[in-house]
Each structure stands twice: as structure tokens, then as C-alpha cells.
Amino acid sequence: MWKRVVSFMAIVSLFLVCAPISALNTHKFVQYKLKTVVIDAGHGGHDPGTSGKFTKEKDITLAVALKLGETIREHLPDVKVIYTRTKDEFVELHKRASIANENKADLFISIHCNAIDASPAKRAEVSGTEVYVMGVHKTEENLAVAKRENAVIYLEEGYEEVYEGFDPNSPQSHIMMSIYSTAYLENSLRFAQLLDYQFRERAKRPSRGIKQAGFVVLHRSAMPSVLIEIGYLSNPEEEKFLNDSWGQTLIASAIFRAFRDYKKELESL
DSSP states (O other): OHHHHHHHHHHHHHHHHHSOHHHHOOSOOOOOOOOEEEEEEOOBTTBOOSBOSSOBHHHHHHHHHHHHHHHHHHHOTTSEEEESOSSSOOOOHHHHHHHHHHTTOSEEEEEEEEOOOSOHHHHHHOOOEEEEEESOOSSHHHHHHHHHHHGGGGGSTTHHHHTTTOOTTOHHHHHHHHHTOOTTHHHHHHHHHHHHHHHHHTSOOOEEEEEEEOOHHHHTOSSOEEEEEEEETTSHHHHHHHHSHHHHHHHHHHHHHHHHHHHHHHHTO
């Protein structure tokens, strides 16, 4: 019996010495490629989002989303760009996430505009970009932003069943939702950091930082994802900037550069 074992081991050893490398390396390492990005223009249709004196959020987000997608297609033709909407139409929050999930997106980018309800003097003071990732809100201000964006579900038919009792006005609902949504947090935060840098350095916009809050559209997206508030429509000067084609191009360019750098980082690991 021992002789048989020795003989078998000798045969195996001979095979390992004589076999070509290609025969031994049957599980080749496949480098990760960021292939698909879903760009979500917030609001739309009978949901205008927030408003300035002469601008609706739904129009600004769509313009920036389309510019971003065009830039990615031009400079990174290997990336598949998918939009949640390309015109002024209402798309439910859960459908936006489903579009990303069904297309096995590698990244989900949701674009929005911000606003505050305050005195004219206060509105003129508050401006800048904010980048949100899924998580537990640290301040009441972050919660207020999430509540406003999540309130869109009230415009959807049968939202009670679709969102399984989630209440946009309940802080507890946001906390519970956030606790179960940390799987993609690390990469989401990295992309958020790159975005924040580009907003400050490329677009020269005041930054209000990277934040966490419970957004339905991020919670339902099974990939790294961010929600970007590109500026305040309640601020007269920022509203002019966001309504200007060049301002929209600067914002889209900043997001593109962050996306390009994020893609390069992931694919170099």
C-alpha cells in the first residue's frame, strides 16, 4: 500500500514539473472593469422638486445628467451610460434603483438641487455642493434633506406596499433603513471624496462636505452610489449659475473627472 502511495505521488510530481504553465494556471486573474454607470436626474414630470425664483430642480438635474452622460461617452467609450430619464417625466424612486440593479451597474449617481426655507438674507448666505452616501444622518439638517427627497414616494401609487411601510417623515424609518445599507459604503465614500475634491478644485464651488443620510433611492441600489446636491436654488446667485449652460458644464465636468479617477483607481487594484 505504501509503495502505491509513493508511486502515485511520483506521478503527480512528474506532472507538476512537466506540465506547461497554462495547464496549471486554470483560474486566471480577471482585472475588474467599471463597465456601466447609471445617471439619475432627480425628480421630473409632475414632481418638479425644489424651485428657485425662475428655475425648477427637475430641469437643472436633467440638463446636468445629460451633459455628464455625453462627456463620459465621448472620453470613456468603453463605459455604458444609462439614464433613469432623458426627458421631463416622472419615474418612481424604486424604478430608478431597479434600472441600476437590472443593468448590473457598477455605480449609481443621483443628481439633485438643494434649497432652504428661510429669510432672503439667509437664503443668500447658504450655497454650495453636498455629496451624500447612504448612512445614518448625523444632523437634523441631513435628515431634513433626506425627508424632502424621500417625500417623492407620496406621489407614487401604492407606495405603502412598494416601500413596505417606510415613512419619509419618521426619523426612525430613516435610521432603520440606513443600518441595513452598508455593503457598498467604502466605495461610495471614496467616490464621494473624489467628487468633493473636483467640485472645489475644478468647478470652484463652495463645498458643504460629504454627508450621510437615509435616501430610498440609494438604499435600493445594489452597488456603490451617491446622491449629489449640486447647489441651492434658494440662493439667487447660485440659481443663476445652475441655470447657465456654462455652469451646468462645469458641474458635469467635475462629476466626470471624479468618475474618471474613481474608475482608474478601481481598475488599477
